[in-house]
Amino acid sequence: GAGVSQTPSNKVTEKGKYVELRCDPISGHTALYWYRQSLGQGPEFLIYFQGTGAADDSGLPNDRFFAVRPEGSVSTLKIQRTERGDSAVYLCASAGAGDEQFFGPGTRLTVL
Amino acid sequence: GENVEQHPSTLSVQEGDSAVIKCTYSDSASNYFPWYKQELGKRPQLIIDIRSNVGEKKDQRIAVTLNKTAKHFSLHITETQPEDSAVYFCAASGHSNYQLIWGAGTKLIIKP
Numbered sequence: 447g448a449g450v451s452q453t454p455s456n457k458v459t460e461k462g463k464y465v466e467l468r469c470d471p472i473s474g475h476t477a478l479y480w481y482r483q484s485l486g487q488g489p490e491f492l493i494y495f496q497g498t499g500a501a502d503d504s505g506l507p508n509d510r511f512f513a514v515r516p517e518g519s520v521s522t523l524k525i526q527r528t529e530r531g532d533s534a535v536y537l538c539a540s541a542g543a544g545d546e547q548f549f550g551p552g553t554r555l556t557v558l
Numbered sequence: 559g560e561n562v563e564q565h566p567s568t569l570s571v572q573e574g575d576s577a578v579i580k581c582t583y584s585d586s587a588s589n590y591f592p593w594y595k596q597e598l599g600k601r602p603q604l605i606i607d608i609r610s611n612v613g614e615k616k617d618q619r620i621a622v623t624l625n626k627t628a629k630h631f632s633l634h635i636t637e638t639q640p641e642d643s644a645v646y647f648c649a650a651s652g653h654s655n656y657q658l659i660w661g662a663g664t665k666l667i668i669k670p
Contacts, residue, residue, distance in 0.1 A: 477656060488564075488647045488660030489602065502657055537601065545590055547658070549601040 448472070450550035452538050458556045459528055467523040467553045471540030478521050479547060480513055481537040489537055495521060528557045560585040562650050564661030572669050577638055579664045581648035582630040590651040591631050592658070593622060597644045605646075606633070635666075643668045 451470040459465050471478050476497050481489035491505040498518045506512075510528075515521040525532055535554050539547035561584040571577045583591075592607035608615045608622045608631065615622050619638075624631040635642055645665050649658040 479656075486663070488649070488663050489658075491657055491659070494656050496656070504657075541656075545592070545607065546604050547592075549603070551601050 450538055450540050450548055452536075452550040452553050454553060455551065456554045456556075458558065460558050461528060461530060463528050463557075465525050465528055465555065467525075467536050467538075467555070469521045469523070469538030469540075469550060471519065471521070471538070472542070472548055473519075475540035475542045475548075476518065477541040477547075478515060479539045479541075480521070480523050481539065483535045483537055483552070492523070525555075528555075530557050533557045560588055560650055560659040562648060562659050562661045564648050564664055566664060567662065568665045568667070570667040570669060571638055573638055573640060575638055577633075577635045577642070577666055579633045579646055579648070579666070580630060581632070581650075581661050582628075583650040583659075584629065585650070586626075586629065588650040590658075591622070591624060592649050593633050594647045594649065595644045596647065596663075602647060638666075638668050640668050640670065642666060 453468045478495040480492040483489045493506055493513050494502040495515045498515055510526045513523045533556050535552040537552045538550045541547045564581045589610035593605050594602040595605045596602040606617050606620050606622050608624050619636045621634040645663045647663045648661040
């Protein structure tokens, strides 16, 4: 089947605007992760879902960031009042029964 | 919390030679250590992983070793080929196997 997909692939927004980033995990994967990757850095953990619930949101940098997964499949990462420092590639990954995380292609967010 | 350090940041080796990338971690409770390969502009992909109850694991030209006492683990690539050129990331499980803490990455350059 298809791998993890993310939309949009690129998003350019202005400082202060609201953005939503979408992740479609591999069908049947119950675990879903959001990461943020800045240039030259490793992925930074943001939040982990097991099913519909956020099992660990300790990586969200502040209350401007929020993520949902209402039906246990598609997830949306929401960023309010965007700042220039939010510019990065946002990666989504999903996992099934094992520990391997399968990554999507990422959304490149640029805040002007 | 867990902290992962990775060295070197850049590694250049002659085609056919071996490459070694090293990582250290801080949390003795970590028990899962994956290595991911990320080609330019692409998503990270798992190449090998090891659990804390195993000291070494090998898959063709790739091997990983783990020293729990010293809290370090290494990636070994033998007979390097041009397609091995990429950024390699190590990671260690955080307070659960679901949360991965990533190293900063090693850019591996294979010289023809």
